[in-house]
Amino acid sequence: MDIRIATLSTVLFSMTGLLGCQTLANNPSELNRTQIYQASWVTSGDAFGPPDDSVLATNESRVVFFRDEEDGSSDVVRIGLGADNVFQSSLQNKHYSESVLCSGVQTININIGVADKQKVTTYSQKYTFLPQTTIYLQIGTSKSGHAFIRQVSLEDVLNSPEKFTRQAHQINRVSSKCNRLDNVDxxxxxxxxxxxxxxxxxxxxxxxxxxxxxxxxxxxxxxxxxxxxxxxxxxxxxxxxxxxxxxxxxxxxxxxxxxxxxxxxxxxxxxxxxxxxxxxxxxxxxxxxxxxxxxxxxxxxxxxxxxxxxxxxxxxxx
The missing domain is CATH 3.30.1330.60 (OmpA-like domain)
Incomplete structure:
Protein backbone atom coordinates (compact mmCIF):
# COMPACT_ATOMS: atom_id res chain seq x y z
CA MET A 1 0.00 0.00 0.00
CA ASP A 2 2.82 2.40 0.89
CA ILE A 3 4.52 1.62 -2.39
CA ARG A 4 1.35 2.46 -4.36
CA ILE A 5 0.92 5.76 -2.49
CA ALA A 6 4.54 6.72 -3.10
CA THR A 7 4.21 5.88 -6.80
CA LEU A 8 1.00 7.90 -7.16
CA SER A 9 2.62 10.85 -5.42
CA THR A 10 5.58 10.71 -7.77
CA VAL A 11 3.29 10.66 -10.83
CA LEU A 12 1.23 13.60 -9.57
CA PHE A 13 4.36 15.59 -8.75
CA SER A 14 5.72 14.96 -12.26
CA MET A 15 2.45 16.01 -13.88
CA THR A 16 2.47 19.24 -11.88
CA GLY A 17 5.86 20.13 -13.32
CA LEU A 18 4.78 19.32 -16.89
CA LEU A 19 1.37 20.96 -16.98
CA GLY A 20 2.03 23.93 -14.77
CA CYS A 21 -1.69 24.33 -14.12
CA GLN A 22 -2.45 21.52 -11.68
CA THR A 23 -4.23 22.46 -8.47
CA LEU A 24 -5.56 20.66 -5.42
CA ALA A 25 -9.31 20.36 -5.52
CA ASN A 26 -9.90 21.82 -2.07
CA ASN A 27 -12.61 24.19 -3.25
CA PRO A 28 -15.33 23.16 -5.71
CA SER A 29 -15.31 25.21 -8.91
CA GLU A 30 -17.53 25.65 -11.92
CA LEU A 31 -14.49 25.23 -14.15
CA ASN A 32 -14.28 21.99 -16.10
CA ARG A 33 -11.74 19.77 -14.36
CA THR A 34 -10.37 16.26 -14.83
CA GLN A 35 -10.13 14.45 -11.49
CA ILE A 36 -7.39 12.06 -10.33
CA TYR A 37 -8.39 11.02 -6.82
CA GLN A 38 -7.91 14.26 -4.84
CA ALA A 39 -5.92 16.11 -7.50
CA SER A 40 -7.19 17.90 -10.60
CA TRP A 41 -6.03 20.10 -13.43
CA VAL A 42 -7.97 22.89 -15.08
CA THR A 43 -9.04 22.18 -18.66
CA SER A 44 -11.16 25.29 -19.25
CA GLY A 45 -10.36 28.92 -18.56
CA ASP A 46 -11.86 32.31 -19.29
CA ALA A 47 -14.45 33.00 -21.96
CA PHE A 48 -13.08 34.36 -25.22
CA GLY A 49 -12.51 38.09 -25.53
CA PRO A 50 -10.80 40.11 -28.30
CA PRO A 51 -7.02 40.02 -27.78
CA ASP A 52 -4.98 43.21 -27.60
CA ASP A 53 -2.80 43.38 -30.72
CA SER A 54 -1.02 46.48 -29.42
CA VAL A 55 1.01 44.31 -27.04
CA LEU A 56 2.54 42.42 -29.97
CA ALA A 57 6.02 43.40 -31.12
CA THR A 58 6.44 44.78 -34.64
CA ASN A 59 7.59 41.37 -35.88
CA GLU A 60 5.00 39.31 -34.00
CA SER A 61 1.53 38.05 -34.91
CA ARG A 62 -1.08 35.97 -33.14
CA VAL A 63 -3.26 33.01 -34.14
CA VAL A 64 -6.42 31.97 -32.29
CA PHE A 65 -7.94 28.53 -32.96
CA PHE A 66 -11.58 27.69 -32.36
CA ARG A 67 -13.20 24.27 -32.44
CA ASP A 68 -16.93 24.42 -33.13
CA GLU A 69 -18.54 21.18 -34.23
CA GLU A 70 -22.30 20.63 -33.97
CA ASP A 71 -22.07 16.90 -33.38
CA GLY A 72 -19.76 17.31 -30.39
CA SER A 73 -17.20 15.03 -32.01
CA SER A 74 -14.87 13.15 -29.72
CA ASP A 75 -12.15 13.08 -32.37
CA VAL A 76 -8.75 14.19 -31.10
CA VAL A 77 -7.62 17.36 -32.93
CA ARG A 78 -3.95 18.27 -32.51
CA ILE A 79 -2.53 21.57 -33.79
CA GLY A 80 1.01 22.26 -34.94
CA LEU A 81 2.79 25.31 -36.36
CA GLY A 82 5.45 25.05 -39.03
CA ALA A 83 7.35 22.06 -40.35
CA ASP A 84 8.32 21.00 -36.83
CA ASN A 85 4.80 21.24 -35.34
CA VAL A 86 6.22 23.21 -32.43
CA PHE A 87 2.81 24.25 -31.07
CA GLN A 88 0.80 21.33 -29.73
CA SER A 89 -2.75 21.46 -28.42
CA SER A 90 -5.37 18.71 -28.44
CA LEU A 91 -8.22 21.17 -28.86
CA GLN A 92 -11.56 20.17 -27.37
CA ASN A 93 -14.92 21.14 -28.86
CA LYS A 94 -16.27 24.61 -27.89
CA HIS A 95 -12.80 25.70 -26.74
CA TYR A 96 -10.18 28.03 -28.13
CA SER A 97 -6.41 28.17 -27.96
CA GLU A 98 -3.95 30.82 -29.08
CA SER A 99 -0.28 31.40 -29.70
CA VAL A 100 1.98 34.34 -30.52
CA LEU A 101 4.24 33.61 -33.48
CA CYS A 102 6.61 35.39 -35.82
CA SER A 103 5.07 37.38 -38.66
CA GLY A 104 5.36 35.97 -42.16
CA VAL A 105 4.16 32.88 -43.97
CA GLN A 106 3.43 30.11 -41.48
CA THR A 107 2.09 26.60 -42.05
CA ILE A 108 -0.77 25.45 -39.84
CA ASN A 109 -1.03 21.69 -39.37
CA ILE A 110 -3.88 19.73 -37.83
CA ASN A 111 -3.79 16.04 -37.04
CA ILE A 112 -7.10 14.34 -36.30
CA GLY A 113 -7.54 10.95 -34.73
CA VAL A 114 -10.99 9.67 -35.71
CA ALA A 115 -12.12 7.65 -32.71
CA ASP A 116 -14.79 5.42 -34.23
CA LYS A 117 -12.82 4.63 -37.40
CA GLN A 118 -9.41 4.20 -35.77
CA LYS A 119 -7.63 6.34 -38.34
CA VAL A 120 -5.68 9.56 -38.46
CA THR A 121 -6.18 12.35 -41.00
CA THR A 122 -4.01 15.41 -41.49
CA TYR A 123 -4.47 18.78 -43.15
CA SER A 124 -2.11 21.73 -43.68
CA GLN A 125 -2.65 25.26 -44.89
CA LYS A 126 -0.33 28.26 -45.31
CA TYR A 127 -1.31 31.68 -44.01
CA THR A 128 0.37 35.07 -44.21
CA PHE A 129 0.55 36.60 -40.74
CA LEU A 130 0.80 40.38 -40.78
CA PRO A 131 2.70 42.14 -37.99
CA GLN A 132 0.71 43.05 -34.87
CA THR A 133 -2.46 41.36 -36.14
CA THR A 134 -4.45 38.29 -35.16
CA ILE A 135 -5.79 35.60 -37.48
CA TYR A 136 -8.79 33.56 -36.31
CA LEU A 137 -9.06 29.97 -37.52
CA GLN A 138 -11.86 27.46 -37.03
CA ILE A 139 -10.65 23.86 -37.14
CA GLY A 140 -12.21 20.43 -36.87
CA THR A 141 -13.77 17.67 -38.92
CA SER A 142 -16.60 17.99 -41.41
CA LYS A 143 -19.67 15.74 -41.42
CA SER A 144 -17.96 13.67 -44.09
CA GLY A 145 -15.01 13.13 -41.76
CA HIS A 146 -12.52 15.41 -43.52
CA ALA A 147 -10.23 17.71 -41.57
CA PHE A 148 -10.60 21.43 -42.26
CA ILE A 149 -9.12 24.81 -41.38
CA ARG A 150 -11.38 27.79 -42.02
CA GLN A 151 -10.43 31.44 -41.50
CA VAL A 152 -13.11 33.51 -39.78
CA SER A 153 -13.33 37.15 -38.76
CA LEU A 154 -13.37 38.50 -35.23
CA GLU A 155 -16.97 39.59 -35.75
CA ASP A 156 -17.94 36.04 -36.76
CA VAL A 157 -16.56 34.80 -33.45
CA LEU A 158 -18.15 37.53 -31.34
CA ASN A 159 -21.53 37.07 -33.05
CA SER A 160 -21.46 33.29 -32.74
CA PRO A 161 -24.19 31.82 -30.50
CA GLU A 162 -21.51 29.56 -29.05
CA LYS A 163 -19.41 30.77 -26.13
CA PHE A 164 -15.84 29.56 -26.38
CA THR A 165 -13.64 29.09 -23.32
CA ARG A 166 -9.88 28.96 -23.23
CA GLN A 167 -8.30 25.54 -23.21
CA ALA A 168 -5.93 25.69 -20.29
CA HIS A 169 -3.86 22.55 -20.84
CA GLN A 170 -1.55 22.62 -23.85
CA ILE A 171 2.12 22.57 -24.76
CA ASN A 172 3.46 25.65 -26.53
CA ARG A 173 6.99 25.44 -27.83
CA VAL A 174 6.80 28.42 -30.19
CA SER A 175 9.94 30.55 -29.83
CA SER A 176 9.40 33.95 -28.23
CA LYS A 177 12.25 35.39 -30.29
CA CYS A 178 11.36 36.62 -33.76
CA ASN A 179 14.52 37.48 -35.64
CA ARG A 180 12.73 38.15 -38.90
CA LEU A 181 12.50 41.49 -40.63
CA ASP A 182 8.94 42.79 -40.87
CA ASN A 183 7.39 46.22 -41.37
CA VAL A 184 10.74 47.43 -42.67
CA ASP A 185 11.41 50.77 -44.23
Whole structure:
Protein backbone atom coordinates (compact mmCIF):
# COMPACT_ATOMS: atom_id res chain seq x y z
CA MET A 1 0.00 0.00 0.00
CA ASP A 2 2.82 2.40 0.89
CA ILE A 3 4.52 1.62 -2.39
CA ARG A 4 1.35 2.46 -4.36
CA ILE A 5 0.92 5.76 -2.49
CA ALA A 6 4.54 6.72 -3.10
CA THR A 7 4.21 5.88 -6.80
CA LEU A 8 1.00 7.90 -7.16
CA SER A 9 2.62 10.85 -5.42
CA THR A 10 5.58 10.71 -7.77
CA VAL A 11 3.29 10.66 -10.83
CA LEU A 12 1.23 13.60 -9.57
CA PHE A 13 4.36 15.59 -8.75
CA SER A 14 5.72 14.96 -12.26
CA MET A 15 2.45 16.01 -13.88
CA THR A 16 2.47 19.24 -11.88
CA GLY A 17 5.86 20.13 -13.32
CA LEU A 18 4.78 19.32 -16.89
CA LEU A 19 1.37 20.96 -16.98
CA GLY A 20 2.03 23.93 -14.77
CA CYS A 21 -1.69 24.33 -14.12
CA GLN A 22 -2.45 21.52 -11.68
CA THR A 23 -4.23 22.46 -8.47
CA LEU A 24 -5.56 20.66 -5.42
CA ALA A 25 -9.31 20.36 -5.52
CA ASN A 26 -9.90 21.82 -2.07
CA ASN A 27 -12.61 24.19 -3.25
CA PRO A 28 -15.33 23.16 -5.71
CA SER A 29 -15.31 25.21 -8.91
CA GLU A 30 -17.53 25.65 -11.92
CA LEU A 31 -14.49 25.23 -14.15
CA ASN A 32 -14.28 21.99 -16.10
CA ARG A 33 -11.74 19.77 -14.36
CA THR A 34 -10.37 16.26 -14.83
CA GLN A 35 -10.13 14.45 -11.49
CA ILE A 36 -7.39 12.06 -10.33
CA TYR A 37 -8.39 11.02 -6.82
CA GLN A 38 -7.91 14.26 -4.84
CA ALA A 39 -5.92 16.11 -7.50
CA SER A 40 -7.19 17.90 -10.60
CA TRP A 41 -6.03 20.10 -13.43
CA VAL A 42 -7.97 22.89 -15.08
CA THR A 43 -9.04 22.18 -18.66
CA SER A 44 -11.16 25.29 -19.25
CA GLY A 45 -10.36 28.92 -18.56
CA ASP A 46 -11.86 32.31 -19.29
CA ALA A 47 -14.45 33.00 -21.96
CA PHE A 48 -13.08 34.36 -25.22
CA GLY A 49 -12.51 38.09 -25.53
CA PRO A 50 -10.80 40.11 -28.30
CA PRO A 51 -7.02 40.02 -27.78
CA ASP A 52 -4.98 43.21 -27.60
CA ASP A 53 -2.80 43.38 -30.72
CA SER A 54 -1.02 46.48 -29.42
CA VAL A 55 1.01 44.31 -27.04
CA LEU A 56 2.54 42.42 -29.97
CA ALA A 57 6.02 43.40 -31.12
CA THR A 58 6.44 44.78 -34.64
CA ASN A 59 7.59 41.37 -35.88
CA GLU A 60 5.00 39.31 -34.00
CA SER A 61 1.53 38.05 -34.91
CA ARG A 62 -1.08 35.97 -33.14
CA VAL A 63 -3.26 33.01 -34.14
CA VAL A 64 -6.42 31.97 -32.29
CA PHE A 65 -7.94 28.53 -32.96
CA PHE A 66 -11.58 27.69 -32.36
CA ARG A 67 -13.20 24.27 -32.44
CA ASP A 68 -16.93 24.42 -33.13
CA GLU A 69 -18.54 21.18 -34.23
CA GLU A 70 -22.30 20.63 -33.97
CA ASP A 71 -22.07 16.90 -33.38
CA GLY A 72 -19.76 17.31 -30.39
CA SER A 73 -17.20 15.03 -32.01
CA SER A 74 -14.87 13.15 -29.72
CA ASP A 75 -12.15 13.08 -32.37
CA VAL A 76 -8.75 14.19 -31.10
CA VAL A 77 -7.62 17.36 -32.93
CA ARG A 78 -3.95 18.27 -32.51
CA ILE A 79 -2.53 21.57 -33.79
CA GLY A 80 1.01 22.26 -34.94
CA LEU A 81 2.79 25.31 -36.36
CA GLY A 82 5.45 25.05 -39.03
CA ALA A 83 7.35 22.06 -40.35
CA ASP A 84 8.32 21.00 -36.83
CA ASN A 85 4.80 21.24 -35.34
CA VAL A 86 6.22 23.21 -32.43
CA PHE A 87 2.81 24.25 -31.07
CA GLN A 88 0.80 21.33 -29.73
CA SER A 89 -2.75 21.46 -28.42
CA SER A 90 -5.37 18.71 -28.44
CA LEU A 91 -8.22 21.17 -28.86
CA GLN A 92 -11.56 20.17 -27.37
CA ASN A 93 -14.92 21.14 -28.86
CA LYS A 94 -16.27 24.61 -27.89
CA HIS A 95 -12.80 25.70 -26.74
CA TYR A 96 -10.18 28.03 -28.13
CA SER A 97 -6.41 28.17 -27.96
CA GLU A 98 -3.95 30.82 -29.08
CA SER A 99 -0.28 31.40 -29.70
CA VAL A 100 1.98 34.34 -30.52
CA LEU A 101 4.24 33.61 -33.48
CA CYS A 102 6.61 35.39 -35.82
CA SER A 103 5.07 37.38 -38.66
CA GLY A 104 5.36 35.97 -42.16
CA VAL A 105 4.16 32.88 -43.97
CA GLN A 106 3.43 30.11 -41.48
CA THR A 107 2.09 26.60 -42.05
CA ILE A 108 -0.77 25.45 -39.84
CA ASN A 109 -1.03 21.69 -39.37
CA ILE A 110 -3.88 19.73 -37.83
CA ASN A 111 -3.79 16.04 -37.04
CA ILE A 112 -7.10 14.34 -36.30
CA GLY A 113 -7.54 10.95 -34.73
CA VAL A 114 -10.99 9.67 -35.71
CA ALA A 115 -12.12 7.65 -32.71
CA ASP A 116 -14.79 5.42 -34.23
CA LYS A 117 -12.82 4.63 -37.40
CA GLN A 118 -9.41 4.20 -35.77
CA LYS A 119 -7.63 6.34 -38.34
CA VAL A 120 -5.68 9.56 -38.46
CA THR A 121 -6.18 12.35 -41.00
CA THR A 122 -4.01 15.41 -41.49
CA TYR A 123 -4.47 18.78 -43.15
CA SER A 124 -2.11 21.73 -43.68
CA GLN A 125 -2.65 25.26 -44.89
CA LYS A 126 -0.33 28.26 -45.31
CA TYR A 127 -1.31 31.68 -44.01
CA THR A 128 0.37 35.07 -44.21
CA PHE A 129 0.55 36.60 -40.74
CA LEU A 130 0.80 40.38 -40.78
CA PRO A 131 2.70 42.14 -37.99
CA GLN A 132 0.71 43.05 -34.87
CA THR A 133 -2.46 41.36 -36.14
CA THR A 134 -4.45 38.29 -35.16
CA ILE A 135 -5.79 35.60 -37.48
CA TYR A 136 -8.79 33.56 -36.31
CA LEU A 137 -9.06 29.97 -37.52
CA GLN A 138 -11.86 27.46 -37.03
CA ILE A 139 -10.65 23.86 -37.14
CA GLY A 140 -12.21 20.43 -36.87
CA THR A 141 -13.77 17.67 -38.92
CA SER A 142 -16.60 17.99 -41.41
CA LYS A 143 -19.67 15.74 -41.42
CA SER A 144 -17.96 13.67 -44.09
CA GLY A 145 -15.01 13.13 -41.76
CA HIS A 146 -12.52 15.41 -43.52
CA ALA A 147 -10.23 17.71 -41.57
CA PHE A 148 -10.60 21.43 -42.26
CA ILE A 149 -9.12 24.81 -41.38
CA ARG A 150 -11.38 27.79 -42.02
CA GLN A 151 -10.43 31.44 -41.50
CA VAL A 152 -13.11 33.51 -39.78
CA SER A 153 -13.33 37.15 -38.76
CA LEU A 154 -13.37 38.50 -35.23
CA GLU A 155 -16.97 39.59 -35.75
CA ASP A 156 -17.94 36.04 -36.76
CA VAL A 157 -16.56 34.80 -33.45
CA LEU A 158 -18.15 37.53 -31.34
CA ASN A 159 -21.53 37.07 -33.05
CA SER A 160 -21.46 33.29 -32.74
CA PRO A 161 -24.19 31.82 -30.50
CA GLU A 162 -21.51 29.56 -29.05
CA LYS A 163 -19.41 30.77 -26.13
CA PHE A 164 -15.84 29.56 -26.38
CA THR A 165 -13.64 29.09 -23.32
CA ARG A 166 -9.88 28.96 -23.23
CA GLN A 167 -8.30 25.54 -23.21
CA ALA A 168 -5.93 25.69 -20.29
CA HIS A 169 -3.86 22.55 -20.84
CA GLN A 170 -1.55 22.62 -23.85
CA ILE A 171 2.12 22.57 -24.76
CA ASN A 172 3.46 25.65 -26.53
CA ARG A 173 6.99 25.44 -27.83
CA VAL A 174 6.80 28.42 -30.19
CA SER A 175 9.94 30.55 -29.83
CA SER A 176 9.40 33.95 -28.23
CA LYS A 177 12.25 35.39 -30.29
CA CYS A 178 11.36 36.62 -33.76
CA ASN A 179 14.52 37.48 -35.64
CA ARG A 180 12.73 38.15 -38.90
CA LEU A 181 12.50 41.49 -40.63
CA ASP A 182 8.94 42.79 -40.87
CA ASN A 183 7.39 46.22 -41.37
CA VAL A 184 10.74 47.43 -42.67
CA ASP A 185 11.41 50.77 -44.23
CA UNK A 186 13.73 51.26 -47.16
CA UNK A 187 16.71 52.40 -45.07
CA UNK A 188 16.63 49.14 -43.12
CA UNK A 189 16.29 46.94 -46.18
CA UNK A 190 19.12 48.71 -48.02
CA UNK A 191 21.54 47.46 -45.38
CA UNK A 192 20.70 43.83 -46.16
CA UNK A 193 21.59 43.09 -49.75
CA UNK A 194 21.33 44.48 -53.23
CA UNK A 195 21.33 41.06 -54.86
CA UNK A 196 18.72 39.19 -52.81
CA UNK A 197 21.46 37.04 -51.24
CA UNK A 198 20.53 37.83 -47.65
CA UNK A 199 19.36 35.29 -45.12
CA UNK A 200 16.12 37.15 -44.51
CA UNK A 201 13.26 34.80 -45.39
CA UNK A 202 10.32 36.70 -43.96
CA UNK A 203 7.96 38.69 -46.17
CA UNK A 204 8.22 42.48 -46.07
CA UNK A 205 4.98 44.36 -45.38
CA UNK A 206 3.55 47.76 -46.26
CA UNK A 207 0.03 49.01 -45.53
CA UNK A 208 -1.86 51.60 -47.59
CA UNK A 209 -5.10 53.08 -46.24
CA UNK A 210 -8.12 54.21 -48.29
CA UNK A 211 -11.04 56.59 -47.84
CA UNK A 212 -14.56 55.23 -47.51
CA UNK A 213 -15.95 53.73 -50.74
CA UNK A 214 -12.88 54.92 -52.66
CA UNK A 215 -10.28 53.25 -54.85
CA UNK A 216 -8.13 56.37 -55.13
CA UNK A 217 -4.66 56.00 -53.67
CA UNK A 218 -4.26 58.75 -51.07
CA UNK A 219 -1.36 61.22 -51.30
CA UNK A 220 -0.06 60.01 -47.94
CA UNK A 221 0.53 56.59 -49.54
CA UNK A 222 2.97 57.87 -52.17
CA UNK A 223 5.99 57.38 -49.92
CA UNK A 224 4.86 53.85 -49.04
CA UNK A 225 4.34 53.04 -52.72
CA UNK A 226 7.88 54.17 -53.41
CA UNK A 227 9.13 51.90 -50.64
CA UNK A 228 7.19 48.96 -52.06
CA UNK A 229 8.67 49.55 -55.50
CA UNK A 230 12.20 50.09 -54.21
CA UNK A 231 12.05 47.02 -52.00
CA UNK A 232 10.77 44.94 -54.93
CA UNK A 233 13.76 46.13 -56.98
CA UNK A 234 16.08 45.40 -54.07
CA UNK A 235 14.82 41.81 -53.98
CA UNK A 236 14.32 41.03 -57.68
CA UNK A 237 13.57 37.34 -57.07
CA UNK A 238 10.57 38.11 -54.89
CA UNK A 239 6.92 38.47 -55.83
CA UNK A 240 4.59 41.26 -54.72
CA UNK A 241 1.21 40.27 -53.28
CA UNK A 242 -1.44 43.01 -53.00
CA UNK A 243 -4.33 42.16 -50.67
CA UNK A 244 -7.33 44.50 -50.82
CA UNK A 245 -9.74 44.98 -47.91
CA UNK A 246 -12.74 47.10 -46.89
CA UNK A 247 -14.61 47.98 -43.72
CA UNK A 248 -17.92 46.28 -42.95
CA UNK A 249 -20.26 48.97 -44.28
CA UNK A 250 -22.19 48.07 -47.44
CA UNK A 251 -23.18 44.73 -49.02
CA UNK A 252 -20.58 41.97 -48.79
CA UNK A 253 -20.48 41.36 -52.54
CA UNK A 254 -20.02 45.08 -53.22
CA UNK A 255 -17.18 45.20 -50.70
CA UNK A 256 -15.54 42.17 -52.28
CA UNK A 257 -15.51 43.95 -55.65
CA UNK A 258 -14.34 47.19 -54.05
CA UNK A 259 -11.43 45.45 -52.33
CA UNK A 260 -10.32 43.90 -55.62
CA UNK A 261 -10.45 47.32 -57.30
CA UNK A 262 -8.25 48.77 -54.55
CA UNK A 263 -5.66 46.04 -54.99
CA UNK A 264 -5.76 46.49 -58.77
CA UNK A 265 -5.36 50.26 -58.42
CA UNK A 266 -2.14 49.80 -56.46
CA UNK A 267 -0.95 47.20 -58.96
CA UNK A 268 -1.50 49.55 -61.90
CA UNK A 269 0.50 52.31 -60.20
CA UNK A 270 3.40 49.97 -59.46
CA UNK A 271 3.44 48.87 -63.10
CA UNK A 272 2.74 52.13 -64.90
CA UNK A 273 4.50 54.63 -62.66
CA UNK A 274 7.26 52.59 -61.06
CA UNK A 275 8.00 50.16 -63.88
CA UNK A 276 7.59 46.88 -62.00
CA UNK A 277 7.02 43.74 -64.05
CA UNK A 278 3.34 42.82 -64.08
CA UNK A 279 4.19 39.12 -63.83
CA UNK A 280 5.71 39.71 -60.40
CA UNK A 281 2.55 41.24 -58.97
CA UNK A 282 -0.60 39.42 -57.86
CA UNK A 283 -3.68 41.25 -56.57
CA UNK A 284 -6.59 39.77 -54.64
CA UNK A 285 -9.59 41.24 -52.85
CA UNK A 286 -10.94 39.90 -49.56
CA UNK A 287 -13.77 42.36 -48.99
CA UNK A 288 -14.67 42.81 -45.34
CA UNK A 289 -13.73 39.24 -44.32
CA UNK A 290 -10.30 40.00 -42.81
CA UNK A 291 -10.54 43.01 -40.49
CA UNK A 292 -7.49 44.02 -38.47
CA UNK A 293 -9.34 46.38 -36.14
CA UNK A 294 -12.73 46.78 -34.50
CA UNK A 295 -15.46 48.13 -36.78
CA UNK A 296 -17.29 50.08 -34.06
CA UNK A 297 -15.10 53.19 -34.39
CA UNK A 298 -14.08 55.35 -37.32
CA UNK A 299 -10.42 54.69 -36.57
CA UNK A 300 -11.05 50.96 -36.67
CA UNK A 301 -12.96 51.20 -39.95
CA UNK A 302 -10.18 53.33 -41.43
CA UNK A 303 -7.58 50.70 -40.50
CA UNK A 304 -9.71 48.04 -42.21
CA UNK A 305 -9.95 50.03 -45.48
CA UNK A 306 -6.55 49.07 -46.79
CA UNK A 307 -4.28 47.31 -49.23
CA UNK A 308 -1.53 45.20 -47.68
CA UNK A 309 1.48 45.02 -49.98
CA UNK A 310 3.69 42.01 -49.27
CA UNK A 311 7.08 41.46 -50.89
CA UNK A 312 7.52 37.73 -50.56
CA UNK A 313 9.69 34.89 -51.78
CA UNK A 314 8.02 33.34 -54.82
CA UNK A 315 8.06 29.80 -53.46
CA UNK A 316 6.11 31.08 -50.42
CA UNK A 317 3.59 32.82 -52.65
CA UNK A 318 2.62 29.65 -54.52
Missing amino acids: LQQSETLSTADNSDIDAPLYFRLLFDFDSVDVKNENVIKLSKVADTARLFPKRAVILEGHTDDRGPKQYNLTLSQKRADAVKNILINQYGLDAERIASVGYGESRPVDKSGTEKGRQNNRRVDAIVIREESAK
